[in-house]
Amino acid sequence: MENGSLYDHLFGSAKKNLSWPIRQKIALGTARGLAYLHYGAQPSIIHRDIKASNILLDHKFEAKVADFGLAKFNPEGMTHMSTRVAGTMGYVAPEYALYGQLTERSDVFSFGVVLLELLSGKKALQTDHDGQPSALTDFAWALVRNGSALDVIEDGIPEPGPPEVLEKYVLVAVLCSHPQLYARPTMDQVVKxxxxxxxxxSLMERPIPFIAGRIDIEKSALSNSGQLCSPTGYQAYTLQGRRISSSKEETEEGSSVSEAVTTD
Incomplete structure (x- = not known):
């Protein structure tokens, strides 16, 4: 591919400040590609490793979804698959990282993270001044919740688009990367x-402590290659903090929540 990968342009040594029309073209091309995998291919395909380095760009900056080494066929009629966790830290959907529950909306979560990277120029996972990891999804959500969605957009983008379009793309990205499975749209809906x-x-409220715990879980299953891949099954993983309860229960402070996570 003449223009390498999206990662090359956002974070590589030859980083380029992509114009808004090019970023918009990449976002749309990636969304259409994933929508085809989910609803055009038979049987449908769940990619499992959507990230900036797997979005390749041709000479016209048309996006191509690449690297199907972790992809899974999803037979018609199945609501989800239970499988070992595989993917790249920072892009893995919470329900997949926690329970090995894989659906097309696991790819939607990863797409949301990539779209946030494309919009903000920031990586999916960053480290704060204290050396603690922070998720781009949390950063974007906090800005959107405070009515500052446009602050997600990278400064100095050439040929910036209309504010209402930029804000819409931010809202779509935050919606796609929502931690709760059924709060996310389908890729067909995203394209539309x-x-x-x-x-x-409207964006549903989201459990921020749950996301913070997901980073710890991903770290616990991380191999040297940066891939989450674990053949040995599940073991208990305990999170300290608030329990996110159902509508019929009250939130309990300081409770210990036992979750399942695949580890090496």
Whole structure:
């Protein structure tokens, strides 16, 4: 591919400040590619490793979804698959990292993270001044919740788009990377929102402590290659903090939540 990968342009040694029209083209191309895998291919395909380095760009900056080494066929009629966790730290959906529950919306979560990277120029996982990891999804969510969605956008983007379009793309990215499975749209819905005037649904509240715990879980299953891949099954993993309870229960402070996580 003449223009390498999206990662090369966002974070590589030859980093380029992509214009908004090019970023928009990459976002749409990636969304269409994933929508085809989920709804055009038969049987449908779940990629499992959507990230910036797996989005390749041709000479016109048309995006191509690449590297199907971790992909899974999803037979028709199955609501989800239970499988070992595989993927790249920072891009793995919470329900997949915690329980090995894989659906097309696991790819939607990863797409949301990539879209946030494309919009912000920031990596999926960063380290703060104290050396603690922080997730781009949390950063973006905090800004959106405070009514500052445009602050997610990287400064100095050439040929910036209309503010309302930029804000819409941020909202779509935050919606796709929601920690709760059924709060995310399908990739068909994502394409429609990005291509048309269809509005973005209201964002559901999200459990921030749950996301913080997911980073710890991903770290515990991380191999030297940066891939989450574990053949040995599940073991108990305990999170200290608030329990996110159902609508019929009250939130309990300081409770110990036992979750399942695949480890090496």
């Amino acid at each position: 929102m990005l291509e048309t005037d269809e509005s973005v649904p």
